[in-house]
Amino acid sequence: MKKTLCLLLAMLLLLAPAIAQNTYKGLPVIKAATNKADYRIGSEWVRGSWNIMPELEVDILKVSVPNNKVKFSFQTDSDSINFTIKPGDSKKFYVLLNGNDYALTEIQGFGFDALKFSKANTKPAFSFVYEQNQDNEFLNTLREHYNLDAVVAGAANDTERALRMVNWVHQQWNHNGMNEPSKPDALTILAEAKAGKQFRCVEYGTVTAAALNAIGLPARRLGLKMKEVETTQYGAGHVLLEVYLPDLKKWVMLDGQFDVMPVLNNVPLNAVEFQQAIANNYNKLEIRSLSGTSKTQYINWIYPYLYYFDVKFDNREGIALDRKKIDGKQSLMLLPVGAKEPKVFQIVNPLDYCKYTTSVADFYQAPEMSTKTGTARK
Structure with missing residues (x-):
């Protein structure tokens, strides 16, 4: 009997660490x-x-x-x-x-809830500058060196051009959220990617926007931020882009990291429309991707970021430009009606570069386009 008890006690002592490891605090x-x-x-x-x-x-x-x-x-x-x-x-x-x-x-x-934005003001209160692509040496170099015309050759419309371009950028490197290029411009990023470097979502947005601007489709980098942007320690933001498609006369969201364009009823969506469609038309919503990105996985990942939206006032391409600001601020942030204006990013980083609006008219005004830009799309 004593031997049996001793044996059981020994077994319990041996098992105790394993049992203890099943919980912590x-x-x-x-x-x-x-x-x-x-x-x-x-x-x-x-x-x-x-x-x-x-x-x-x-x-x-x-x-x-x-x-x-x-x-x-x-x-x-x-x-x-x-x-x-x-x-x-x-x-x-x-x-x-x-x-x-x-x-x-x-x-x-x-779950999914549609955000509310102001639609009362139809006249924009802010103005933006977009690339006109008139003898832009930076964009001409990008277009010629990487043969961007071949990427979109034969595309039937602007939607297809945009899809092909975001797919091309998506393939240039594998995502790495910790790496930054030596300089934040598209030519440097692509050169360093060719040498084997990998980069963040920011660089996918930068390069895709520049490539689209190079072929005559006005594009702008778009920052997304979670509702909890001020208190989340890590991963509170994501960067992608929007492109203006002249044949549809609307802004459309693209995500180069995931090779994505959201579409509802065969109409490409901007970022705010995408957020609304997730909440109101999930089953009909399509994630269009030439590399086959999963709708379920992408929406699960992106949805929390679709709360705060910000773009720069000056979206021209090039290096060492004197960038437009309004009241010393470089960007406009669109926030839902009643939402707090965030002042900090990820607990410690000042978020002090934005003007704020709740108006979609402010955020989604059509860019002015030159006739020369139109010829670049052919």
């Missing part, structure tokens, strides 16, 4: 030997895009829930956790990386 724990993880929303896996970061106070993944609830899985190289999540839910757990560092991870479920 009252929360579940899963293990990982590498800092990459996959997750699944419903039936779709997102592979290799999640970085386990113990240095963050909490690492938050927002999960869209189109139909009231969804099954969710989080999988490391050696462990996993599964649960059902609903809009408004918050599920927290720790990832123990290499047996040493605990990464607090929070999964937040959210």
Whole structure:
């Protein structure tokens, strides 16, 4: 009997560390030997895009829930956790990386709500400057050196031109959110990408906008920011672009990092229209992508960023230009009616370069286009 009790006690002592590792500070724990993880929303896996970061106070993944609830899985190289999540839910757990560092991870479920913007003012209160592409040496070099005319050759319309160009830029390098080019212009970025460097969303936006401007389609880089932009420690913003399509007479959103154009009822959408369509027409909404980007995965990722929108007043292409500002501010931020005007980015970075508006008329006025720009599109 004593031998049996001793044996059971010894087994419990051996198992105690393993049992203890199932929770940490009252929360579940899963293990990982590498800092990459996959997750699944419903039936779709997102592979290799999640970085386990113990240095963050909490690492938050927002999960869209189109139909009231969804099954969710989080999988490391050696462990996993599964649960059902609903809009408004918050599920927290720790990832123990290499047996040493605990990464607090929070999964937040959210539904889709259409933001409200002012439509009362039809006369814009601000003005923008766009590239006219009149003997612009910088753009001519970009267009000729990278043979951009060949990229869009044979395209039936401006929508197809834009799709081909964003796909071309998407293929020039793999995304790396930690790398920056030596200079922030399209020629430098492409040259360094050719040498093997990888860059952020910012550079996809910069290069795609420049390439579209080079072929005569007015484009502007667009910054997106989460509602929690002031209090989120990491990943509170995303950069993409919008292009003005003359044959449709409207602005259209493009995302070079993901090779995406949102479309509803065969009409390409700008960023605000995209946000509204996610909330009101999810099933009819199309994510058009020449590389096959998943609608579910992209909308889940992008939706939280579709809250604050900002563009520069001066969208000309070139180096060392005297850029237009209004009251010393370089950008206009569109925010929902009743939303706070953010003054800080990711807790510590001053957000002091914007004028603010709630008017879509201010934000989406058509650019002035020269006749020479039109010939560049042929």
